[in-house]
Amino acid sequence: MAVRARAPGKIILSGEHAVVHGSTAVAASIDLCTQVSLRFPIDSESDDSLIKLQLKDMALEFSWPVGRLKKMLPELGIPQSSTPTPCSPETLKSIAALVGEHNIPEAKSGLAAGVLAFLYLYTSIQGYKPATAVVTSDLPLGAGLGSSAALCVSLSAALLAFSDSVSLDFSHQGWLTFGESELELVNKWAFEGEKILHGKPSGLDNTVSTFGNIIMFKSGNLTLLKSRMPLRMLITNTKVGRNTKALVAGVSERTFRHPDAMAAVFSAVDSISKELSTIIQSHAPDDLSITEKEKKLEELMEMNQGLLQCMGVTHASIETVLQTTLKYKLTSKLTGAGGGGCVLTLLPALLSGTVVDEVIAELESCGFQCLIAEIGGKGLQICFDASS
Ligand SMILES: Nc1ncnc2c1ncn2[C@@H]1O[C@H](COP(=O)(O)OP(=O)(O)O)[C@@H](O)[C@H]1O
Numbered sequence: 001m002a003v004r005a006r007a008p009g010k011i012i013l014s015g016e017h018a019v020v021h022g023s024t025a026v027a028a029s030i031d032l033c034t035q036v037s038l039r040f041p042i043d044s045e046s047d048d049s050l051i052k053l054q055l056k057d058m059a060l061e062f063s064w065p066v067g068r069l070k071k072m073l074p075e076l077g078i079p080q081s082s083t084p085t086p087c088s089p090e091t092l093k094s095i096a097a098l099v100g101e102h103n104i105p106e107a108k109s110g111l112a113a114g115v116l117a118f119l120y121l122y123t124s125i126q127g128y129k130p131a132t133a134v135v136t137s138d139l140p141l142g143a144g145l146g147s148s149a150a151l152c153v154s155l156s157a158a159l160l161a162f163s164d165s166v167s168l169d170f171s172h173q174g175w176l177t178f179g180e181s182e183l184e185l186v187n188k189w190a191f192e193g194e195k196i197l198h199g200k201p202s203g204l205d206n207t208v209s210t211f212g213n214i215i216m217f218k219s220g221n222l223t224l225l226k227s228r229m230p231l232r233m234l235i236t237n238t239k240v241g242r243n244t245k246a247l248v249a250g251v252s253e254r255t256f257r258h259p260d261a262m263a264a265v266f267s268a269v270d271s272i273s274k275e276l277s278t279i280i281q282s283h284a285p286d287d288l289s290i291t292e293k294e295k296k297l298e299e300l301m302e303m304n305q306g307l308l309q310c311m312g313v314t315h316a317s318i319e320t321v322l323q324t325t326l327k328y329k330l331t332s333k334l335t336g337a338g339g340g341g342c343v344l345t346l347l348p349a350l351l352s353g354t355v356v357d358e359v360i361a362e363l364e365s366c367g368f369q370c371l372i373a374e375i376g377g378k379g380l381q382i383c384f385d386a387s388s
């Protein structure tokens with residue numbers, strides 16, 4: 001018996017970083033997913049049995065003998081699948097030692113954090129039960145599209161599908177969604193994984209990956225939004241690598257140095273997100289008012305980008321995208337943690353295909369990669385495979 005779970009990445013329309021400090025953010029799922037397939041062998045009780053992780057896209061494989069995990073992580077022996085628990089600093093140290101025994105190539109050292117999150121979620125939810133997990137993803141890693149959350153959500157779901165905490169119809173054919181309470185449980189576990197990856201996550205990314213749609217999020221609470229206007233976004237990946245954990249920590253340090261000024265910045269972002277959610281949800285009966293709404297949205301995106309600059313998370317590559325799209329009278333803002341990664345550009349409904357092609361060609365001539373993703377689609381889904 002095997003299970004596959006897939007969870008989408010996301011774009012943040014407004015509020016990244018500020019959301020970590022309690023401001024409102026607006027985000028949407030995108031149609032690029034991370035998929036985890038999990039297979040348990042039939043007879044597998046010996047200590048020589050392995051827990052295996054294959055990262056297919058990177059052609060990397062990790063495995064740990066069950067006996068070694070029992071020795072190094074004795075505290076995780078009894079699965080606690082129904083009670084998501086933070087990873088203690090001592091456990092994280094032991095897991096880091098286990099991951100350190102595998103020589104991850106220098107150029108791929110960023111993956112170590114993902115492997116740490118894997119081992120923690122695995123042993124916490126399934127204990128030492130041997131299995132093979134295979135991960136594949138459509139998402140660029142570390143580019144602001146929430147690959148870390150999509151990994152934690154799909155992994156938590158695959159692990160929980162075979163736990164006592166969730167009861168599912170294994171004979172169901174094709175993709176299915178969890179019920180509300182199961183989604184909540186997946187989301188809580190994924191948040192614990194994101195803590196390992198982001199240090200201090202807001203929970204926004206794992207929530208939008210779990211529940212899909214367009215959401216407004218503040219201090220752990222989500223509201224589903226219904227957009228009543230076309231929201232076509234061009235996503236430009238600057239391909240400048242960066243690390244969310246370091247950027248989030250940098251904003252916290254700046255907040256510590258300038259608490260009053262940063263409080264004002266976060267409060268402005270909160271207002272921007274609230275206004276943005278009102279605009280996208282309001283009714284617009286004709287093209288003219290859609291254009292008016294787009295103008296307001298563009299202004300809010302521009303203001304949010306300015307405040308992200310105040311937080312110190314923009315980058316020369318992001319500024320190049322902003323300048324390039326501005327030549328075509330288009331407005332952009334960074335999405336995700338910044339410092340490189342991806343930039344969003346609003347493509348107004350009446351914008352001609354020729355202009356879209358031209359702007360993409362110019363951005364790609366700078367070495368960037370462009371895509372237009374469907375936004376606000378499904379969240380987490382799972383699928384059983386009885387034949388394997
Ligand atoms: N498919 C994956 N396989 C292994 N690790 C992954 C995968 N997806 C994400 N990760 C982990 O998440 C990290 C990227 O997360 P982060 O810096 O938060 O950026 P983002 O979430 O925007 O992609 C990677 O460096 C890696 O450790």
Ligand SMILES: C[C@@](O)(CCOP(=O)(O)O)CC(=O)O
Nearest residue numbers: 016017144146201202336337
């Ligand atoms: C910067 C932040 O708001 C979003 C980070 O997104 P990403 O990991 O860059 O995709 C952090 C968070 O909300 O946990």
Ligand SMILES: [Mg+2]
Nearest residue numbers: 146148149244
């Ligand atoms: Mg992330």
